[in-house]
Amino acid sequence: RNRIQVLKVQFSTAPSREEKVKLAGEAKQLGTEFNRLKRERKHANELIQEFKWMKGIKTVKQLKAKIKTCKFWAESWAINILERALNIKLVILSSESYRLGDIDNVLQCGDMVDADIRSAGEFKPKHYIIASYRGDHYILIRYNGKRIFTFDTLPPSIKQMIVTKCVESRGEGIYNMIPEFNALGNKRKKPGIGESKGLPKTDSGAEDIDLAAMEKYDEGYLGMKQISFDPDIVFQFYSKSSGKPKPGKG
Secondary structure (H helix, E strand, O other): OHHHHHHHHHHHHOOOHHHHHHHHHHHHHHHHHHHHHHHHHHHHHHHHHHHHHHOOOOOHHHHHHHHOOOOOOOOHHHHHHHHHHHOEEEEEEEHHHHHOOOHHHOEEOOOOOOHHHHHHOOOOOOEEEEEEEOOOOEEEOOEOOEOOEOOOOOOHHHHHHHHHHHHHHHOOOHHHHOHHHHHHHHHHHOOOOOOOOOOOOOOOOHHHHOOHHHHHHOHHHHHHHOOOOOOOOOOOOOOOOOOOOOOOOO
């Protein structure tokens, strides 16, 4: 920054146009580098906030003691341990996604499954608790005055969100281990009245001009038969997804 200020003074007193052009080029390059370092410093400060609670910890014993205090806000691994130990399911909603209008990503499906739960093959929580995640801590959410729920008393909209986002799209998350949600997901997968059970049609070719009989000549259909793919893999692109989370956090 000091060098940029010096260049500004030199630019104002430079005797020739060539000298001014040279100084301006150097100042522009330094400005670009300064802005890059400024962004990196900001990101580093944001990331370090996640671990500020570890300040002063030098031993495992001190770490265990600090985790038991209110200065430690549960991370995803701690949430998994609490769920298994207390036989509950914490339904986490992101207040940041809601604030940004990213409604489809308000519900957090969770990024891991406890090893004991996975080995058991299923998870049967006795109660559900809904909480709002605010970036560094959690706030309890009440619904109709209730703080704790069973599967039957969970808000229908919450169940719908869980099935749509976590059960159907993820496939191997913690909610897929819960029999009730797994059953809801399987129920929704069954084709309804009037739905086709045949081969999917493409969006190009003769069928687009009402010549369905020419489907076998459709170049898209023929190409589809030659491609090996996993039909259970789905790519989703959402225009309102929040751009704030750092890589691996969103």
